Amino acid sequence: xxxxxxxxxxxxxxFGKQIVLDNISxxxxxxxxxxxxxxxxxxxxxxxxxxLGLLEKQNGSVFIFGKEFKSHRIAVLKKTGSLIEQPxxxxxxxxxxxxxxxxxxxxxxxxxxxxxLSIAGLVAATNKKVKAFxxxxxxxxxxxxxxxHDPELLILDEPTNGLDPNGIIETRDLIKQLNTEQxxxxxxxSHLLSEIEKMATDVAIIHKGKILFAGELQELQKARSGHSFxxxxxxxxxxxxQVLTGRFSVQLINNKLSIGFENKEQVAIINAMLIxxxxxxxxxxxxxxxxxNLFIQIISG
Amino acid sequence: MKNNFLPNTKSEFLKTKRTAAIxxxxxxxxxxxxxxxxxxxxxxxxFVSRLYNNPWLILFYMIWKNGAAIILPIFVIxxxxxxxQIEYKNNTWKQVYASPRTYADIxxxxxxxxxxxxxxxxxxxxxxxxxxxxxxNLFQSGYLFPxxxxxxxxxxxxxxxxxxxxxxxTAIQYWLSMRFKNFIVPLxxxxxxxxxxLILTDWEKIVYYPYMYSLNLFFVGxxxxxxxxxxxxxxxxxxxxxxxxxxxxxxxxxxxxW
Numbered sequence: 001x002x003x004x005x006x007x008x009x010x011x012x013x014x015f016g017k018q019i020v021l022d023n024i025s026x027x028x029x030x031x032x033x034x035x036x037x038x039x040x041x042x043x044x045x046x047x048x049x050x051x052l053g054l055l056e057k058q059n060g061s062v063f064i065f066g067k068e069f070k071s072h073r074i075a076v077l078k079k080t081g082s083l084i085e086q087p088x089x090x091x092x093x094x095x096x097x098x099x100x101x102x103x104x105x106x107x108x109x110x111x112x113x114x115x116x117l118s119i120a121g122l123v124a125a126t127n128k129k130v131k132a133f134x135x136x137x138x139x140x141x142x143x144x145x146x147x148x149h150d151p152e153l154l155i156l157d158e159p160t161n162g163l164d165p166n167g168i169i170e171t172r173d174l175i176k177q178l179n180t181e182q183x184x185x186x187x188x189x190s191h192l193l194s195e196i197e198k199m200a201t202d203v204a205i206i207h208k209g210k211i212l213f214a215g216e217l218q219e220l221q222k223a224r225s226g227h228s229f230x231x232x233x234x235x236x237x238x239x240x241x242q243v244l245t246g247r248f249s250v251q252l253i254n255n256k257l258s259i260g261f262e263n264k265e266q267v268a269i270i271n272a273m274l275i276x277x278x279x280x281x282x283x284x285x286x287x288x289x290x291x292x293n294l295f296i297q298i299i300s301g
Numbered sequence: 302m303k304n305n306f307l308p309n310t311k312s313e314f315l316k317t318k319r320t321a322a323i324x325x326x327x328x329x330x331x332x333x334x335x336x337x338x339x340x341x342x343x344x345x346x347x348f349v350s351r352l353y354n355n356p357w358l359i360l361f362y363m364i365w366k367n368g369a370a371i372i373l374p375i376f377v378i379x380x381x382x383x384x385x386q387i388e389y390k391n392n393t394w395k396q397v398y399a400s401p402r403t404y405a406d407i408x409x410x411x412x413x414x415x416x417x418x419x420x421x422x423x424x425x426x427x428x429x430x431x432x433x434x435x436x437x438n439l440f441q442s443g444y445l446f447p448x449x450x451x452x453x454x455x456x457x458x459x460x461x462x463x464x465x466x467x468x469x470x471t472a473i474q475y476w477l478s479m480r481f482k483n484f485i486v487p488l489x490x491x492x493x494x495x496x497x498x499l500i501l502t503d504w505e506k507i508v509y510y511p512y513m514y515s516l517n518l519f520f521v522g523x524x525x526x527x528x529x530x531x532x533x534x535x536x537x538x539x540x541x542x543x544x545x546x547x548x549x550x551x552x553x554x555x556x557x558x559w
Contacts, residue, residue, distance in 0.1 A: 088396035104312035
């Protein structure tokens with residue numbers, strides 16, 4: 001079994017008396033797009049800052065590339081690109097100058113500047129001052145900086161924040177492309193589950209400093225199937241509830257039946273059971289219970 | 302670190318492009334030579350005779366007296382703040398600390414930039430002093446600047462002493478600027494300590510007061526001024542090493558936590 005690229009074990013963090021991370025553990029597999037989900041204030045940025053050594057670790061351990069971060073900081077950061085919170089850019093410098101500032105630190109070849117500008121779609125803005133950039137352009141330039149030294153690991157904190165729908169799609173496609181074509185491991189945080197669902201291979205859900213779920217996206221989707229419902233409108237709700245109770249979980253909501261199911265065959269069975277009992281079914285629909293709903297269910301305990 | 306220090310210092314230099322730092326060094330270096338030129342042009346009746354012998358050195362002392370006392374310390378207070386504020390203002394500390402640079406590299410490469418600007422101030426200050434001498438002669442031909450040689454050696458001695466005296470202030474102000482996000486704090490502390498020093502110039506312990514080292518070293522040996530050259534140099538260098546080490550240890554202890 002391959003060693004996880006990032007291994008966070010039993011990390012607890014306090015700001016004063018307030019616990020912001022409560023014994024969290026995450027193992028990020030090599031080659032994955034690891035979606036780190038949670039509402040604002042859940043502890044995502046704190047976790048990412050701890051991973052990058054931007055916060056002093058209080059408890060637990062953080063290993064990156066199998067090395068303890070604190071004692072291998074430089075070696076780890078040479079292979080890691082990051083974008084934490086809002087873009088960190090020198091507004092009085094041009095896009096090219098911003099990249100040059102970090103190129104000198106990373107000691108990579110000059111040609112990387114034009115390469116990453118091209119990847120980020122900022123070639124036309126090469127010599128434009130960053131203070132004249134839109135938020136979307138700033139996000140893309142920050143991503144270009146993170147890619148400058150061609151890192152094996154990318155840590156991106158809400159990279160689509162503030163982007164328009166087109167920008168969100170472009171960033172998502174870029175993340176997927178970097179993962180599939182260049183094999184980069186990407187840890188990406190977001191408060192939007194729909195966003196993560198479209199690109200992640202693995203997911204961790206954090207809420208109030210606790211990891212509520214960590215595993216492959218497929219596992220989460222399986223869990224979702226156990227939390228799906230159909231909504232039915234029938235002529236005799238009382239009789240319908242008698243027929244279905246015992247075999248299915250049934251609730252009456254706004255004079256409509258809400259019935260839990262695990263697979264689509266069960267939907268057909270429910271319908272057939274009601275028809276056999278001469279109950280008229282006026283309306284049947286699967287409630288759009290996507291991961292968003294599951295996310296809310298998970299975080300609301 | 303050895304391999305990366307020079308590129309990173311170059312990167313620090315690039316960050317100062319289009320900032321107020323460039324204008325500050327030009328204005329601070331030109332201010333006193335310009336003021337003194339105006340005085341000499343307007344009062345030839347007083348100054349032509351005073352500058353009859355050795356005009357360059359006298360002009361140099363006239364300008365540096367206020368330079369060492371006020372302009373240079375204020376310049377240092379401001380330049381430290383401007384250079385460090387580039388990171389605070391742009392919210393870039395986290396990106397700097399998330400790049401593969403040692404803490405020492407981050408701390409000292411920026412401090413080298415402070416020294417580059419301070420030395421630029423000295424060079425420009427001397428240049429503008431010489432320019433002011435020639436400009437004065439254009440308007441008042443009674444002055445004898447063109448016919449007298451520069452006293453470079455004497456000037457260099459004064460400049461070296463004043464620089465040795467200001468080193469400690471650069472270390473203290475750099476530390477304060479790194480330590481506090483709000484630029485008003487280092488600015489306020491620096492200006493207060495400078496003003497307090499100027500008020501206390503006659504105090505016998507002033508030789509131990511860092512913000513007055515540059516002025517004391519400028520006046521060393523002059524009648525009525527306390528402190529020998531050796532004592533002042535020892536005090537200044539000791540203070541410099543202590544302040545720089547304390548600043549470094551304090552920032553190192555924070556380990557990029559901002």
